[in-house]
Amino acid sequence: MNIDIDTIIFDVLIPVIKIIVMILFPMIMVMVMLWVERRGIAFLQERLGPNRVGFQGILQPIADTIKMLFKEDIIQRQSDKLIFNIAPVVVLATSLLAFCFIPVGMTMSIGSYNLTFWVAESPVGLLITLGISSLSVLGIVFAGWASNSKYSLLGGLRSVVQLLSYEIPIGLTVLTVVLASGSMNFIDIVNKQNEMGIWFAFMMPVSCVVFWIAAMAECNRSPFDIVEADSELVAGFHTEYSGIKFGYFFMAEYAHMVLVSSLMVVFFFGGGLPIFPNVEFLWFLHYIPGFVWYFIKIMFFLYLFVWIRGTFPRYRFDGLIRLVWKWLVPLSLLNLIVVAIIRMIV
């Protein structure tokens, strides 16, 4: 077996770099999001937000992280220690793991080598990603149960119910994407949108909206943040967590948001594609690299998260369930049928 330098570079070095980048990417996005969230919500609320550390408070997330790292880690005597310790890891790890199939940009040709902006490519990448990301609920349930606190337990229970109901509209809307693109591979989905010259969001607006609503619920974000509902459950499932373990949950929430925004972008907004990819006179847009497009798009959705949080009150538990079963599930079923029929004709 002869090992040449190309093999080492292209088969070992670059994938390793990719993996590192793809783990760092959500982490950095989390940091950015922490800042965006606090400054953004301050902007909505007629105030300044953190602006003392670094330029415009950009170092604020780092200060928070340092503080959390050096904070005492309290483990209650009555808690189930193993599960208590595992829970934050499960939540964060599943959120990060799901990133490995996401195409963060388009293929870029450097000489003869095609640089791809994803860690792995799989014909069932979509299934795996959805599966992994919904596993994070397991961590929340772990946390709720192991804390030996009633507020946490209620938070965990709510989380299960929420997951069970919101996975259905998510699955049904993702099916429409699969129908439209004919593949469960993220890269194919993006390429199909390139081929058709139109983002799926404009083709299937209903899917897009339903997916966004359900995805917001999946992230436990306001107005669906019943899992950690401040005003009812103190801090929900992470009431008893302190120090960096709480930081894990904090990060996982944002990582999940980044993931959901990424899925949104890939499914419905053409991933790393420029706007109107096939229109001739917009040729110059193709000179902007794919990952820039991707970044701009997910930033929009991430800010949308903040915006919505700053605007809406929280749904009550039953209202949330009603929203799913009375509106989202029938709507997405109908949508699926319509898409299927159109797909059959076209």
Place this chain on the structure above:
Amino acid sequence: MIDQISKYPALENIFSSLQSVFKDSIIEGRFEKEELSVKVKKESILLILKFLRDEKGFNALSDMIGLDNSSVNKEGQKRFSVLYQLYRFPGFERIRIVIDVDENDPVDSAYPVYKSADWAEREIFDMFGINFSGHPNLRRIYMPDNFDGYPLRKDFPLEGRQ
């Protein structure tokens, strides 16, 4: 006993009907600062409240007030008083029913007549140690359950007993 009450015929009307129905129970009626204050016997308080609510339309018990009379030097004055502040609307008349209570002397709870008496009675029990018989849940309301003494009694020091 009652002066310038004729300015408020509604109150006069109430007082006279009270007098005619509960002849023996009414001890004293006083009209002071646009208010009618009727002192009645402790035993018939529940009947009187019921009468006022059902017949005279006093639909709300605004407040219950406890008093410690230990500093009052009057012949035959009992240790405590309990005041019932009633009002009725529409019409907006206020009337105060006063009963005198001795120490360790239970009073009939007004809870069956006015639901708002619930906490008010608990407060008086907490602060003065007056017992209300028939109250569904007579516990201390402000002080911890193991607190010693009744703070608003005149012999309780302001700083508390250590």
Place this chain on the structure above:
Amino acid sequence: MDSKFLEINMGPQHPSTHGVLNLKLSLDNEVVVKVEPNLGYLHRGMEKLWENRTYAQVVPFTDRLDYFCAISNNLGYVLAVEKLMGLEIPKRAQYIRVILTEIQRIVNHIGWLGFVTNDAGAYYTINFYTFEEREEYLEIFEEYVGARLTINAIRIGGVPFDIDDKLISMIEKALVETEKKIKDIDKIVTRNRIWLHRTKGVGVFSAEDAVQFGLTGPALRASGVKWDIRKDIPYSSYDEFDFDVPTGTAGDIYDRYLVRVEEIKQSMRIIRQAIKNLPSGEIAAKVPKVLKIPEGEIFHSIEAPKGELGFYIKSNGTDKPERVKMKSPSFINMQSLESMCKGNMLADVVVILGSLDVLLGEIDK
């Protein structure tokens, strides 16, 4: 207690118990079976303290009862003392008192708006808007007496300071701002689907129940009972002003919200009238330095922002009261919490509690 219910201790430290209140909740899944409020975590022994203070010294303590609307508490106590003394208050002082208490009502209601939306989970945004508005009025108080929260702006016999043109222009400016803000909040909140879902048909209290429980204030009016002491037993020249008493029909949280928003508008009307018709003259009656009140007793109540605020004062001829009993609106409102919450969900408890506008300083005394 039956073990199939989940028992939860909400408070004394909980983000939405509005102070140090302990609620023992029994839950059947998420549905509330039993609510048992546990008070006294802020019991400071006020009434005992008042028996050891002179009449004038009590006034600052009333600030600390309902600290969110201190002036109304001042007024309630001071009016009771004045009535017991038989003191005649100059018209100008009465008008200034009306202006101050109505500002306080706006401050309370607008602050309430922020808190209740916060309880419903609106992540502080409305709270920020309303508190910014509240600051405008606090500036007026600061200009008037120099304090913001516990301002002690009403003294026995009148008011300590006159109001001048600068203050009046500040008030007028703030009113205009508030009108705008109310419109903004109306846009965000009133027809918001989630807000409707959280408030309509939640915490319903019928008019009969409300009266039976002795409920007062906006919570009572939302149930459809038109009972406003300002209108029905006028004090401090309220009979000279033209204003409406808004009432609701359903008696749920949404109606309480509407009633309060309407009350803000009515208060603005009253303030504008008072400023327009402000009579000239003295701002305080002559009151002796050492206040000795002849024996007697009085119960006088006013319409505080939270409901009927009454003071019972028994004097014994010395300079200190024999007994001062405060009838706090929150105390009565809190009492009805249990029957409102039964059968609702856990998330509703905090919103119902918020909608009753209770404040522990006033309940625990």
Place this chain on the structure above:
Amino acid sequence: MADIIEKQPFVLARLDELITWGQKNSIWPFGSGLACCAIEMISTLMARYDISRFGMEVMRPSPRQADLFIVAGTVTKKMAPVVRRLWEQMPDPKWVVAMGNCAISGGPFPTYAVLQGVDKILPVDVYISGCPPTPQGLLHGLLMLRDKVGREHPTKEIFSVHDRPNK
């Protein structure tokens, strides 16, 4: 080991600086209000005074995630055990600010029900007088606390076995 720490070598001193920089710029208060001062505490949080500029706006409802306990208001004897317990539930390092005269000394309430000063049950870092203190006063106190946090030596506590509080 203890010897080295006494001298505060360069690396540890720099590490100290880094840690305290993080800590002082991210003091998350515990969202606990007891009485009147709580309203002024909320006012400080609000847009006009905007405590968030210093990264302090994250009011944590759970003591486990908070760094700073602002004792805002009267501590009654019934509440005192709860306050103490909440403080114990907070993870180290933690700081306490006694806000208002009631928390400092019982304030105007020398009665049977009021604890005469929260420093009888908690170690207080900063006292802010006033009844209640204005938001400016609270901000001043919090900035003082920031300076105080910046002067601490967390590495000493991490590496030395002796000075550690009982765990």
